[in-house]
Amino acid sequence: DTAVSQTPKYLVTQMGNDKSIKCEQNLGHDTMYWYKQDSKKFLKIMFSYNNKELIINETVPNRFSPKSPDKAHLNLHINSLELGDSAVYFCASSIGGNTEAFFGQGTRLTVV
């Protein structure tokens, strides 16, 4: 079983559309994250979330919003997609904030 799974793996969409990326972890972790990796491989943290607290990177546009229906899921919703949103998005999970993070395989988002 995949520990952290993301769907879809590839997503191509037009500017202005709204899309969601789903993430599920079966590790029983209490903390989940979303990262954006640009073409230069830079991993930028977007959100850190557990059942108590959402920490938002202040540089993330409010068009991006995490939604957690339960402890095992943290979905990423993006409104009004822009060309600059094209990147690979990784979901990850961990036990607390200072232990190993397990990453999903990534979702390559292309906005045309």
Added chain:
Amino acid sequence: QQQVKQSPQSLIVQKGGISIINCAYENTAFDYFPWYQQFPGKGPALLIAIRPDVSEKKEGRFTISFNKSAKQFSLHIMDSQPGDSATYFCAATGGSYIPTFGRGTSLIVHP
């Protein structure tokens, strides 16, 4: 946002050589310093990690050296192999802080 500075951006070594990647952090409250390895098309995966109560940790060919007073840590890959060719990220985290990654080092090991 707390920063972690990583260097070099790219590194080319010959098979059997030593690869060294360096990172520096700012926040003294960080207490977990992992290194992640990422292959093309895959997510990052933990390679080795250290906490500030020790100055060195070794796992096989991979060693982390940690200098708390200088707020620096480094990854040494001994006897580098072509299969080690990947992107390496250092990171720092702790407490309620968001995990912060370095900008990555693209390592190429020539046969």
